[in-house]
Amino acid sequence: MLARLLACVGVESVVLERRSRAHVERRLRAGVLEQGTADLLRTAGVGERMDREGLVHHGLYLQFDGERHRIPLSELTGGCAITVYGQHEVVKDLIAARLSTGGAIHFEVDDVRPLGLNETQPRVRYRLAGEERELRCDFVAGCDGFHGACRGAIPASALAVYERTYPFAWLGVLAEAPPSLDELIYAHHERGFALHSMRSPSLTRLYVQCAPEDPLEAWPDARVWEELHARLETRDGWTLHEGPVVEKSITTMRSFVVEPMRHERLFLAGDAAHVVPPTGAKGMNLAMADVRVLAEALTAWYQSGRADLLDAYSATCLRRVWRAEHFSWWMTSMLHRAPGDDAFQQRLQLSQLRYVCSSTAAATSLAENYVGLPYV
Ligand SMILES: Cc1cc2nc3c(=O)[nH]c(=O)nc-3n(C[C@H](O)[C@H](O)[C@H](O)COP(=O)(O)OP(=O)(O)OC[C@H]3O[C@@H](n4cnc5c(N)ncnc54)[C@H](O)[C@@H]3O)c2cc1C
Numbered sequence: 001m002l003a004r005l006l007a008c009v010g011v012e013s014v015v016l017e018r019r020s021r022a023h024v025e026r027r028l029r030a031g032v033l034e035q036g037t038a039d040l041l042r043t044a045g046v047g048e049r050m051d052r053e054g055l056v057h058h059g060l061y062l063q064f065d066g067e068r069h070r071i072p073l074s075e076l077t078g079g080c081a082i083t084v085y086g087q088h089e090v091v092k093d094l095i096a097a098r099l100s101t102g103g104a105i106h107f108e109v110d111d112v113r114p115l116g117l118n119e120t121q122p123r124v125r126y127r128l129a130g131e132e133r134e135l136r137c138d139f140v141a142g143c144d145g146f147h148g149a150c151r152g153a154i155p156a157s158a159l160a161v162y163e164r165t166y167p168f169a170w171l172g173v174l175a176e177a178p179p180s181l182d183e184l185i186y187a188h189h190e191r192g193f194a195l196h197s198m199r200s201p202s203l204t205r206l207y208v209q210c211a212p213e214d215p216l217e218a219w220p221d222a223r224v225w226e227e228l229h230a231r232l233e234t235r236d237g238w239t240l241h242e243g244p245v246v247e248k249s250i251t252t253m254r255s256f257v258v259e260p261m262r263h264e265r266l267f268l269a270g271d272a273a274h275v276v277p278p279t280g281a282k283g284m285n286l287a288m289a290d291v292r293v294l295a296e297a298l299t300a301w302y303q304s305g306r307a308d309l310l311d312a313y314s315a316t317c318l319r320r321v322w323r324a325e326h327f328s329w330w331m332t333s334m335l336h337r338a339p340g341d342d343a344f345q346q347r348l349q350l351s352q353l354r355y356v357c358s359s360t361a362a363a364t365s366l367a368e369n370y371v372g373l374p375y376v
Pocket residue numbers: 016017018019024028029030031032087109112143144145146147148149249251269270271272278280281282283284285287
């Protein structure tokens with residue numbers, strides 16, 4: 001996305017990707033686009049398929065005590081909405097746009113090493129098809145995820161790390177079944193959290209809370225469906241559609257932030273700098289917000305020699321990052337059952353859920369965070 005935004009203003013870049021094109025185009029991850037993310041894709045000229053195939057949602061459901069309550073997102077946020085469109089579909093659209101405009105993108109690169117970050121022309125060494133290569137550039141953008149090489153290229157003493165892990169994980173399945181409801185359902189249940197989501201009119205994405213150490217073999221399809229039925233069904237006879245499970249994976253939960261997001265001429269963006277638990281659907285949206293700020297700052301630098309936006313990059317991004325960190329932690333804490341949680345904790349969660357579903361002020365707070373706060 002950064003490469004796309006820069007290409008739109010004539011700034012050249014080279015994208016280095018460790019995996020193959022086929023791999024990144026089918027890697028299932030996030031699927032909820034904030035209003036601002038969808039608008040950014042449109043502005044960058046890569047929103048056409050999203051507008052055709054994405055599912056626009058104007059509300060979501062919170063479920064507890066066997067009852068479902070709708071949060072009318074659009075009504076509470078002056079018309080903003082979320083778009084359900086898989087992250088891998090966004091990736092496909094961006095790669096297609098990159099290739100069609102002749103932009104440089106190398107897949108299956110190995111051993112990426114940013115070097116000379118304090119020099120005016122830092123270098124990036126890497127291996128492509130067994131051959132050692134070196135790029136000289138003005139800036140390095142570390143958009144290489146939590147396990148990438150860029151954060152590690154910064155001396156540990158230059159970074160402050162803030163972190164929290166959670167004693168639960170999500171088992172996610174993709175099922176060939178039409179969604180059982182037209183909006184997302186976040187369910188609080190004594191057996192643990194569950195989420196009903198979707199990827200298309202014929203594909204349902206479902207999650208159940210599980211233990212982080214659970215192996216996938218502990219979750220045969222029959223057990224997954226049993227838990228989903230128990231956690232998602234309501235007292236009014238609503239049932240869940242089943243279908244063949246075509247993908248199954250376990251995602252651990254973590255909150256993580258490094259500060260600052262810049263070191264010399266290296267700018268970290270997205271998961272390379274921060275991670276949220278998926279409950280608030282913020283991970284990909286935050287990565288998009290970062291590169292939007294970075295693209296603007298680089299554009300100002302190239303077009304008018306201004307360094308102030310680059311200097312402000314980390315502080316500008318971190319304000320949004322910490323809001324999303326809080327929101328994601330809050331949604332996670334309200335909806336999951338941690339080992340050792342007692343009846344007192346459960347009653348606090350239920351009280352919070354009842355408040356969010358009965359107070360316009362509380363519902364608006366959830367809604368404006370969920371659809372995404374305006375960019376500053
Ligand atoms: C399994 C999984 C499930 C998720 N589910 C959800 C969800 O349901 N909802 C949600 O909101 N968020 C979810 N997330 C989080 C969300 O997908 C991320 O926040 C988002 O992908 C961040 O984008 P990014 O571009 O910063 O990092 P990434 O999408 O991770 O992109 C980084 C890219 O860099 C490449 N790379 C890594 N290391 C190197 C290297 N050394 N050299 C070159 N390239 C490298 C990677 O292959 C990858 O393509 C999930 C994440 C994972 C891992």
